[in-house]
Amino acid sequence: MKIQLETFTMDLVNEMLPMLEIHRQELSAYQDMRLKPDWEKYLTLETLGMFKCFTVRDIANTLVGYAWFVLTPNMHYSDYSYAIADILYISSKARGKLLGKRLLVFTEEYFKEHTNTSVIVHKVKLKHNWGKLLTLLDYEAVELAFQKRIK
Numbered sequence: 001m002k003i004q005l006e007t008f009t010m011d012l013v014n015e016m017l018p019m020l021e022i023h024r025q026e027l028s029a030y031q032d033m034r035l036k037p038d039w040e041k042y043l044t045l046e047t048l049g050m051f052k053c054f055t056v057r058d059i060a061n062t063l064v065g066y067a068w069f070v071l072t073p074n075m076h077y078s079d080y081s082y083a084i085a086d087i088l089y090i091s092s093k094a095r096g097k098l099l100g101k102r103l104l105v106f107t108e109e110y111f112k113e114h115t116n117t118s119v120i121v122h123k124v125k126l127k128h129n130w131g132k133l134l135t136l137l138d139y140e141a142v143e144l145a146f147q148k149r150i151k
Helices: 010-027 039-047 099-114 131-136
Strands: 002-006 051-057 063-073 081-090 117-121
Touching (some): 002 099, 010 063, 010 081, 039 051, 051 099, 099 117
Parallel strands (some): 081 117
Antiparallel strands (some): 002 051, 051 063, 063 081
């Protein structure tokens, strides 16, 4: 398996679309909401150096996982920059091979070596809690998020 940073392009998006829909079906709290990412915003953030897309590919170069991060200065602690995980997913056929752990370690090493990132933030859905893995990698739980659908 190969883990790498890839340039976010519409070709890559088209390759990811089937997996993104499966990802949504597995994790979305609101199954009736249609997946409709704003690709132009992602592409703009990529151009500005504020978005990073990491991929996991098998030996045949087939996409089996990805992690997307938005890089942003912290509004409260302006001396620090955060890498906020937008999404992270490993396809069901590739799970159980420590790929999630390898992907997390790869992203950490990338951010340490190539950016001024101070903090990496991951959100964990309670329905699919992978916080134990994050804890094993020395992340600490610092918040519990709540949401309420109003429309």
